[in-house]
Amino acid sequence: MSAPPQPPRYPAPKSTIDPDQSRSWLRRALPIVLAHRRVLLTSLGLSLVGLLVQVQIPNVMRLGIDHALIARTDRLAGYVWWLAGLAVVSGFVNYLARRFLLRTAYEIEYDLRNIMYAHLIRMPYGFYDRVQTGELMSRSSSDIRAVQMYLAFGPSILVQCLIAVFAFALMLSIEPLLAVVAMATMPVIALLGVWMRRAIFPVSWLIQSRLAQVATVVDENINGVRIVKAFAGEQRQVTLLASAADRVRWAYRRDAYIRSRWSPTLENLPRLGLALVLLCGGWMVIEGSATVGAIVAFNSYVLMLQPPFRMLGMMIMMGQRAAASAQRIYEVLDTRSEIAEPADPVRTPILGEVEFAGVEFAYPDGTVALRGLDLRVSAGTTVAVVGRTGSGKSTLGRLLARYYDTTGGSVRVDGRDVREYALDSLREQVGIVPDEPFLFSVSIRDNIAFGRPDAELADVVAAARAAGADGFVRALPEGYDTVIGERGYTLSGGQRQRVAIARALLVNPPVLVLDDATSAVDVHVEQRIHAALRDLLRNRTTIIVAHRLSTIALADTVVLIEDGRVAAQGTHDELMAAEPRYRDVLATMQSADADEQVPA
């Protein structure tokens, strides 16, 4: 077993999105593009050079035809070398331009991803209650890609379109009338582009949001595959996915229909220009006012205009998709965390006196969980919280660690409102072990050391021992280095809970909330864990949400919660003697856990 490797340091995003929501999406994204301006401008500059070279080619062709072929001189070889040289230079410059452009694109994508992830990871519980995972996955993958493509490739396509300006200038210098004829179709193309833009925008938005719905269904089915199988719900879920996929198909077909109506016209208009050049140019040659070389050159120019204009059409479509995607990304980035860091954060070590004073709390969806709850837990004592399901027990820990803020009253630690503490300092000192812990797909050692990545192995083992995990971990093929499967499914529910308890104990927080943290552990193992915990809990403020009678035995006092308020408080024996509601709740627990014994 080796020491955990130090995580490598990766560059931070070079800039961020402009927070001013009144600005257009492009203006808001500009700081990110500008942060990479050196590479982008190099690429654009090279593209420009490439174009200037490329635009010379038809002209040299014209000179070759008029001065060598038609004039029947011996200068042909000179023109051929000239053309070949221009082709090589243009190829090389374009290669460099493309390399720099792709680099810009991936730098922008890297920044966007990091900005998005840094924001997501700081969002509070309430945010994750509201949004669906699949929706977020799609916003942080395909939406980012759509924006990145446009931000990096858009300017390049615009530069490519400059070829029209150069070509037009050269054509004007050769034969002004023919130049005007060759460019006649361009205003029509521009106008069609604008119409197409209007038609495509709503569909692009629809596609992105429907793709996100598909991602949500897939995500839920993969995560919930065990439930789907347990209830033989495969067919129903497949139908659900098919219906989401059908909605995407409809949107894509609508998109394809609009494109197929506009794109061919947009792409082929320059070809119409060819016919006009032949008609007008041919007439001028017959009249003797233009040369054959000029017609050949103008043909090449009109053909040369096609790719940029095709790309212009593509850019208009990319722009629509990017605008829709950017708005979806900004929706996330503009959501402020309702859990604000205090202006003058306190970072003092906590002794552990906890007080809930008149606490009222409703979840973001409006569900009222606490209705004026008063509870005081002295430093270093252990309190068991008991109550019917939904009475508000788990909510206590969530408010104590500021996963949510109270809607009324206050939660205090050492006499200070939790909103005065620096968030990281508060959460380091208030450890919470949930009943359904999440384990990462890394080694058990790294899972336990999640809150203290630099912990020595001996400390990890000591925490695991106290949590009753050491025995089964050592029995695994690679012991503490065993990498557990996604979500730790290769471990049993009880084993996962024990790893989670070890994870919290390793951080050694002065305040610990065990939220039914041993519910999946069998009674004998639980008793062993309790024996170890008893020592560890001695000088620590501990709130234990208990669904089992055996867990109550760990506590100095018991608090009965009913309907978001403290209904009674005392020792187990006192409550048993004086509180019929407590006896009722215990009776429910006993029937739910029939073979359990009240601990001595």
Ligand SMILES: Nc1ncnc2c1ncn2[C@@H]1O[C@H](COP(=O)(O)OP(=O)(O)OP(=O)(O)O)[C@@H](O)[C@H]1O
């Ligand atoms: N994330 C949430 N969003 C909305 N309502 C919630 C959320 N979590 C809990 N609730 C609701 O708040 C109330 C109190 O929930 P809480 O989890 O504190 O109860 P509990 O006593 O711990 O229940 P249990 O014993 O079943 O775990 C319940 O009505 C519950 O449905």
